[in-house]
Amino acid sequence: AQSVTQPDIHITVSEGASLELRCNYSYGATPYLFWYVQSPGQGLQLLLKYFSGDTLVQGIKGFEAEFKRSQSSFNLRKPSVHWSDAAEYFCAVGSIKAAGNKLTFGGGTRVLVKP
């Protein structure tokens, strides 16, 4: 069965500093990988996705993520965070074999941004 681990429950970063959120997945084949962001009272918004090809993917809001097959990782990065980036971030994996292409989510990482 596929699974996703986000080792960091909380991360605090200063505004303007760089951010990296870790994601490790377990899946037998090449997975489809996603990062979503959830702000308080809001639904999940898709930041970026990886299906195949270039292992460095660009997303919205200045985020990027890198797929590393050897490490089973898909870490999310942003060079310079803004106060509006304070939110909860979820990594998810999808499987072409899973009926309905359902997503399996990690537990999330809450990002706090200090002024």
Added chain:
Amino acid sequence: DTGVSQNPRHKITKRGQNVTFRCDPISEHNRLYWYRQTLGQGPEFLTYFQNEAQLEKSRLLSDRFSAERPKGSFSTLEIQRTEQGDSAMYLCASSSSGTPYEQYFGPGTRLTVT
């Protein structure tokens, strides 16, 4: 395109009562998903529809839960005889069968069972 909408946004109910939530997907999307998110956790898959057909249900979906999508448009999720453990955020998402992984989520319905 107004996105995925869910009603109500919040529901407080007493244990043992029945509740029903509604999800209106993006109009051209034929797939609709329900997920449950408890505090401090990521969303967990409950069930999904392709058009009006319910094609998969998670083990999490006990017999007290039922979901419908009668005309392949909006969907309802009903919980009968609610328990305190049902307290969670219930999220709906939709996608097209051509891009099934691009799931667009609604704001969710937060259920509190007292």
